[in-house]
Amino acid sequence: MPLFHTYEPEEVFTPRNHEVNEKMYVDRPELEFALENALKGGKHIVVHGESGTGKSWLYKRVFAKTGTYYEVANLANASRLGSITKEIENVVNRTGQATVTGYKEGKSAKASVAVAEGQLTHEKEYEVGRQEPFEECLTLIRSRAGRPKRAAILVLDNLETIFGRRKLMTELADIIILLDDERYASHAVKLLVVGVPHRVREYFNETPNRATVANRLHEIPEVSRLSDKSAQILVYRGFVNMLKYAFAEHAQRDVINHIAWVTDRIPQRLHEYCLELAYHAKRNGRIVSTALIDSVDRAWLASDQSHAYSVVENAMNERETRVGRRNQTIFALGCLRQNEFRIGEVEDIVRSEFPRSTVDKRLDISGMLSQLASGSGRLIKRSPKGDSYMFADPRYRMCIRAMLRKRGEEIVKIQLES
Ligand SMILES: Nc1ncnc2c1ncn2[C@@H]1O[C@H](COP(=O)(O)OP(=O)(O)OP(=O)(O)O)[C@@H](O)[C@H]1O
Ligand SMILES: [Mg+2]
Numbered sequence: 001m002p003l004f005h006t007y008e009p010e011e012v013f014t015p016r017n018h019e020v021n022e023k024m025y026v027d028r029p030e031l032e033f034a035l036e037n038a039l040k041g042g043k044h045i046v047v048h049g050e051s052g053t054g055k056s057w058l059y060k061r062v063f064a065k066t067g068t069y070y071e072v073a074n075l076a077n078a079s080r081l082g083s084i085t086k087e088i089e090n091v092v093n094r095t096g097q098a099t100v101t102g103y104k105e106g107k108s109a110k111a112s113v114a115v116a117e118g119q120l121t122h123e124k125e126y127e128v129g130r131q132e133p134f135e136e137c138l139t140l141i142r143s144r145a146g147r148p149k150r151a152a153i154l155v156l157d158n159l160e161t162i163f164g165r166r167k168l169m170t171e172l173a174d175i176i177i178l179l180d181d182e183r184y185a186s187h188a189v190k191l192l193v194v195g196v197p198h199r200v201r202e203y204f205n206e207t208p209n210r211a212t213v214a215n216r217l218h219e220i221p222e223v224s225r226l227s228d229k230s231a232q233i234l235v236y237r238g239f240v241n242m243l244k245y246a247f248a249e250h251a252q253r254d255v256i257n258h259i260a261w262v263t264d265r266i267p268q269r270l271h272e273y274c275l276e277l278a279y280h281a282k283r284n285g286r287i288v289s290t291a292l293i294d295s296v297d298r299a300w301l302a303s304d305q306s307h308a309y310s311v312v313e314n315a316m317n318e319r320e321t322r323v324g325r326r327n328q329t330i331f332a333l334g335c336l337r338q339n340e341f342r343i344g345e346v347e348d349i350v351r352s353e354f355p356r357s358t359v360d361k362r363l364d365i366s367g368m369l370s371q372l373a374s375g376s377g378r379l380i381k382r383s384p385k386g387d388s389y390m391f392a393d394p395r396y397r398m399c400i401r402a403m404l405r406k407r408g409e410e411i412v413k414i415q416l417e418s
Contacts, residue, residue: 004244009278012242015052015271015304020060024238026230028058034220035062039151043216044176044191046200048159049223050394052268055194058223059155069145070153071095071137075168075195076161084156084171089133091154092140134175138187152189159195163203173204173213180216198222225265232256234267238274239288245281248289258293262300262402269398272304294414297402302416308399309416311392315372315379316413327404327411328354329368333380333391334400342388343369354409 014021035058038045047055063070071091078087131139137154145152162168176191178184193200204213226234235256239245247255259277263269276299281288301309317326332349333341347365351358369389372379379396380389391397403414 006244007242009243009275009282012238013271013275013278015268015275018056020057020064023242024234025057025061026226026234026237028054028223028226028230031058031221031223032062032065035059036066038218038220039066039068039153039190041218043218044179044193046217046219047192047194047223048196048198048200048219050266051196052266053223053225054267055223056157057267059192059194063153066151068151068153069141070155070192071141071144072155072157075156075158078168079161079165082167084162084168084175085133088137088154092133092137095140095144134178135184135187138184138189141189142187148188152187153192154189155192155194157194159193159200160197161195163195163197169203169207173207173210176213176216193217226267226270228260228265231260231263231265231270234270235259235274239278239281243278243286245278245286245288248287248291251288251290254290255288255293258290262297262398264394264398264401266394266398269304269395273300276300276303298414298416301399301402301414305395305399305402306416308393308395309403311377311379311396312399312403313413314377316411324410325350325363326368326371328357328409329365329372330379330400331404331406331411333372334397334404336397339394340383340388340390353406357409 012024014024035045035047039062047059049055059070062068073084073087073091075084075087077090078084081087141152141154156172162172172193179189179191197203201214201217201219204210204217225231236252239247255277259270259273263273273296277288277292277296280292280296280299284292312330315326315330317324328350329346332346332353335349335353336345343366346369347363350363350365369380373381373389373392378392381392382388383390405412405414
């Protein structure tokens with residue numbers, strides 16, 4: 001037996017792993033604390049954040065830590081099947097009915113089931129001796145959880161796939177209300193709703209008769225980018241502790257800063273980028289150096305960001321008219337740190353990044369942004385309130401950061417084909 005297990009890059013950097021890799025998980029104390037507290041409270045829980053920010057890993061980690069039993073229903077499937085109840089039925093089938101021995105036989109021939117037809121519940125026939133799927137699922141989860149006091153959760157993941165689909169959102173509201181009903185509540189199973197959209201509570205608040213639903217939901221703070229420190233830990237741990245690679249002399253800070261910058265510290269993007277870098281470093285004698293960065297940027301853009309690359313590329317001005325102002329503006333967008341931004345903020349960045357070509361000039365940033373926000377392959381869009389802008393897809397900012405370089409006051413883009 002070797003003293004040290006040696007890992008391959010894809011065992012360390014796992015951008016699409018459903019299972020949490022305990023060795024690579026970086027702690028997120030505030031979010032974990034918020035979720036742990038929410039588990040103790042009486043409400044159902046909402047976890048929201050952009051794609052790849054680590055929502056699924058967060059709840060899996062916290063559930064493992066707190067010994068919480070859970071099953072996951074995938075709302076993407078519900079969307080495909082046109083019904084949440086159908087997906088809940090899948091959960092029951094998947095989890096193995098064979099293990100369910102605690103059923104009260106002949107409980108009811110008729111059970112109320114939440115179906116989205118505008119009213120709260122809807123009578124539907126089920127076989128005698130069988131519960132309707134939602135209740136069956138709660139029974140199953142409770143019996144699987146074992147100890148009566150053990151927290152048990154039904155996770156409804158990928159809310160974004162049904163958000164805005166009225167029928168399914170109504171069904172979700174029905175399910176939440178149904179859990180107040182004594183028969184359903186007796187199983188003491190709580191819901192954890194997970195997805196990209198924010199203001200889920202407000203969504204329900206604004207739908208007629210659904211404010212009661214909002215009162216039953218507790219939203220934990222947004223799951224977002226990692227802190228600087230956590231991103232550093234993730235990269236260092238992966239390359240040095242796990243892979244046993246070394247950083248070239250004086251390269252560590254620059255490389256880690258670059259990775260944090262282009263990935264915007266989004267966990268999934270960090271793993272994607274580091275995986276590419278690890279492959280390159282492996283061929284480089286297991287040394288991570290700044291000389292690898294350009295080719296890793298290119299490889300990452302080509303394999304994981306190709307759609308974003310073409311959107312940015314199309315938005316750029318190839319003819320470089322008006323001293324490439326449009327390209328300077330796009331570059332400046334990449335420098336923004338916040339998701340929503342105003343015209344003045346972009347103008348400030350353009351002026352400070354390109355002082356020579358902007359001095360004493362009037363810049364029509366307003367017109368530029370409105371062009372970039374129009375058309376089908378648009379780079380940015382107006383914020384819901386209409387007084388500022390945001391990226392049409394948060395990946396575009398990362399892509400701009402990896403793809404555009406400043407040469408003097410001109411912008412050059414990294415070409416994908418070398
Ligand atoms: N705390 C963490 N520490 C280290 N890596 C993490 C952490 N959280 C997430 N990751 C990495 O990011 C990847 C994506 O995480 P996860 O699947 O939890 O994101 P998500 O927010 O659920 O995304 P989606 O909205 O697409 O479902 C994981 O596969 C893992 O590689
Ligand atoms: Mg997820």
